[in-house]
Amino acid sequence: xxxxxxxxxxxxxxxxxxxxxxxxxxxxxxxxxxxxxxxxxxxxxxxxxxxxxxxxxxxxxxxxxxxxxxxxxxxxxxxxxxxxxxxxxxxxxxxxxxxxxxxxxxxxxxxxxxxxxxxxxxxxxxxxxxxxxxxxxxxxxxxxxxxxxxxxxxxxxxxxxxxxxxxxxxxxxxxxxxxxxxxxxxxxxxxxxxxxxxxxxxxxxxxxxxxxxxxxxxxxxxxxxxxxxxxxxxxxxxxxxxxxxxxxxxxxxxxxxxxxxxxxxxxxxxxxxxxxxxxxxxxxxxxxxxxxxxxxxxxxxxxxxxxxxxxxxxxxxxxxxxxxxxxxxxxxxxxxxxxxxxxxxxxxxxxxxxxxxxxxxxxxxxxxxxxxxxxxxxxxxxx
Amino acid sequence: xxxxxxxxxxxxxxxxxxxxxxxxxxxxxxxxxxxxxxxxxxxxxxxxxxxxxxxxxxxxxxxxxxxxxxxxxxxxxxxxxxxxxxxxxxxxxxxxxxxxxxxxxxxxxxxxxxxxxxxxxxxxxxxxxxxxxxxxxxxxxxxxxxxxxxxxxxxxxxxxxxxxxxxxxxxxxxxxxxxxxxxxxxxxxxxxxxxxxxxxxxxxxxxxxxxxxxxxxxxxxxxxxxxxxxxxxxxxxxxxxxxxxxxxxxxxxxxxx
Numbered sequence: 001x002x003x004x005x006x007x008x009x010x011x012x013x014x015x016x017x018x019x020x021x022x023x024x025x026x027x028x029x030x031x032x033x034x035x036x037x038x039x040x041x042x043x044x045x046x047x048x049x050x051x052x053x054x055x056x057x058x059x060x061x062x063x064x065x066x067x068x069x070x071x072x073x074x075x076x077x078x079x080x081x082x083x084x085x086x087x088x089x090x091x092x093x094x095x096x097x098x099x100x101x102x103x104x105x106x107x108x109x110x111x112x113x114x115x116x117x118x119x120x121x122x123x124x125x126x127x128x129x130x131x132x133x134x135x136x137x138x139x140x141x142x143x144x145x146x147x148x149x150x151x152x153x154x155x156x157x158x159x160x161x162x163x164x165x166x167x168x169x170x171x172x173x174x175x176x177x178x179x180x181x182x183x184x185x186x187x188x189x190x191x192x193x194x195x196x197x198x199x200x201x202x203x204x205x206x207x208x209x210x211x212x213x214x215x216x217x218x219x220x221x222x223x224x225x226x227x228x229x230x231x232x233x234x235x236x237x238x239x240x241x242x243x244x245x246x247x248x249x250x251x252x253x254x255x256x257x258x259x260x261x262x263x264x265x266x267x268x269x270x271x272x273x274x275x276x277x278x279x280x281x282x283x284x285x286x287x288x289x290x291x292x293x294x295x296x297x298x299x300x301x302x303x304x305x306x307x308x309x310x311x312x313x314x315x316x317x318x319x320x321x322x323x324x325x326x327x328x329x330x331x332x333x334x335x336x337x338x339x340x341x342x343x344x345x346x347x348x349x350x351x352x353x354x355x356x357x358x359x360x361x362x363x364x365x366x367x368x369x370x371x372x373x374x375x376x377x378x379x380x381x382x383x
Numbered sequence: 384x385x386x387x388x389x390x391x392x393x394x395x396x397x398x399x400x401x402x403x404x405x406x407x408x409x410x411x412x413x414x415x416x417x418x419x420x421x422x423x424x425x426x427x428x429x430x431x432x433x434x435x436x437x438x439x440x441x442x443x444x445x446x447x448x449x450x451x452x453x454x455x456x457x458x459x460x461x462x463x464x465x466x467x468x469x470x471x472x473x474x475x476x477x478x479x480x481x482x483x484x485x486x487x488x489x490x491x492x493x494x495x496x497x498x499x500x501x502x503x504x505x506x507x508x509x510x511x512x513x514x515x516x517x518x519x520x521x522x523x524x525x526x527x528x529x530x531x532x533x534x535x536x537x538x539x540x541x542x543x544x545x546x547x548x549x550x551x552x553x554x555x556x557x558x559x560x561x562x563x564x565x566x567x568x569x570x571x572x573x574x575x576x577x578x579x580x581x582x583x584x585x586x587x588x589x590x591x592x593x594x595x596x597x598x599x600x601x602x603x604x605x606x607x608x609x610x611x612x613x614x615x616x617x618x619x620x621x622x623x624x625x626x627x628x629x630x631x632x633x634x635x636x637x638x639x640x
Contacts, residue, residue, distance in 0.1 A: 323438075323439070324475055325475045325477060327435070327436075327437055327438070327459055328471065328474070328475040328477075329460075329485070329488075329489075330436070330458065330459035330460040330463065331435050331436070331459055331460075331462075331463050331467075331468070331469045331471075332460075332463055332485075332486070332488075332489035332492075332545065332549065333460055333463035333464045333489050333490075333492040333493035333496065333549065334460055334488050334489055334492045335458075335460045335492060336458065336459075336460060338488065338492065339460070342480065342485070342488060343477070345479070345480065346477050346478065346479030346480040346529075347479060348479070349479040349480065350478045350479035353478075353479065353528075377488075381484050381487050381488050382484075382504075
């Protein structure tokens with residue numbers, strides 16, 4: 001057992017129903033250290049919006065020197081009440097410096113959580129967002145492992161959206177394709193609040209993105225979206241549970257991804273509708289494009305409904321490129337291979353199209369294109 | 384003698400083992416507009432798909448020569464680069480990429496094939512602006528994703544704009560009039576007429592005579608059950624309008640003979 005994390009729990013985790021397709025038992029053999037250094041130039045490389053607030057953590061430690069706090073942001077606020085105890089996540093919870101965000105944040109607050117070291121590092125991340133009545137908050141988190149070791153990062157983000165508030169949150173996993181990211185997002189929504197989250201997975205070897213959402217007020221709107229582009233030896237497991245506890249709420253889970261080589265994706269979306277949560281409108285979609293015969297996508301859409309006047313739908317598609325669209329591009333002179341690349345890009349880019357923060361979107365497109373076979377061709381098209 | 388732009392000889396084509404085209408012959412010279420009319424299921428759209436290079440159709444017999452080259456030897460994209468343009472009956476929507484972005488890929492692929500330098504962003508946008516003006520297309524439409532959220536008329540106008548931009552030798556219009564009201568039809572026809580030139584030919588496929596009031600063809604062909612059963616000048620379209628397709632059945636009856 002390590003001092004930082006009890007990694008013995010990972011040995012048998014995949015024997016549980018909720019982890020059936022995601023084997024992280026390799027973690028139980030790793031001896032983790034807590035500290036590691038990072039080259040300051042790396043931090044500036046990931047500091048993409050120099051006019052926006054920025055909060056930097058390296059291996060769970062707050063880096064004041066590189067951070068730019070705005071009003072409403074505080075580090076290690078002791079008064080924060082946790083909501084994650086409502087969720088049955090198996091991911092260990094641990095101590096790290098924490099960030100609390102409240103008050104309207106018109107300029108997107110960027111959070112950079114770096115994991116780095118010359119040996120495997122295990123660390124936690126703790127972000128708490130609380131939008132009070134009528135407030136509006138936009139946050140963009142970047143989770144990045146720098147060095148190619150079996151790092152273990154366990155970032156936890158909590159969102160409380162009070163009455164009539166609006167929270168937009170992007171969480172992007174970038175960088176090394178060797179690290180383990182076991183992250184969870186816990187959301188509690190009150191009346192007429194709106195929450196939009198996008199979980200983007202480009203980096204990591206084994207990635208688990210959990211979302212637990214509790215719609216505790218009427219007329220909530222909740223969109224939990226995700227996108228992934230994975231290659232050799234990468235796996236992402238998007239695991240969601242959305243609880244409709246009050247009537248008249250709309251929720252959407254929309255995850256799409258492209259898998260190359262022997263990449264794997266798992267999607268488990270559970271929508272739970274309580275007896276009196278009438279007029280619930282819940283949608284669940286998972287779309288995958290497989291670029292190789294060795295790639296594998298597993299979709300498990302699940303509905304658990306106790307109310308009788310609801311509209312819940314789920315759909316999953318796994319396939320290849322649409323032939324008609326391919327022909328259309330070819331009849332415009334674009335060679336088949338380039339046309340295929342363009343269509344894959346379009347498929348993924350659709351889920352980035354709506355990201356509120358333009359700079360962040362551009363950076364993600366850039367990284368997406370460097371992961372995408374033939375992505376250079378697309379880069380040349382930018383006007 | 385002028386090299387025909389398009390010379391189709393005894394073309395037979397099938398899809399999933401069912402023969403749709405059963406010996407089509409058609410010759411289009413530069414500058415000519417040919418209209419192909421026929422009832423539903425006669426093979427009109429199959430003909431346009433085969434010319435464009437749709438892989439789902441197997442050509443089992445016959446040939447298609449385009450400007451002296453064997454078109455059937457080329458992939459769909461090579462045909463486009465050689466100068467064939469197909470305006471789709473149902474243009475495909477592609478969420479996730481803007482029309483401009485997609486067309487820059489198209490223009491530069493074609494230029495590369497033709498041994499020309501690729502256009503940079505500035506020159507490309509100038510070209511887009513010029514061509515959009517020439518067919519009265521609102522340029523803002525091109526910032527939207529490919530055909531996504533376009534009205535029926537906007538989709539067809541965008542197809543004609545793409546044709547203007549890609550500057551083909553042969554334009555094949557597959558039921559471009561379907562789903563258009565009369566005003567939209569006029570605008571689309573006007574765009575096509577502007578592209579008529581002594582070098583360029585058109586094959587206009589349509590179910591109804593209406594479109595031919597605005598795009599006046601040099602020749603009209605009646606396609607029935609996979610064969611051209613009658614050819615004539617534009618007056619043939621009027622006869623069709625009056626008498627219907629049944630009159631052109633080999634035996635004049637409505638049986639399957």
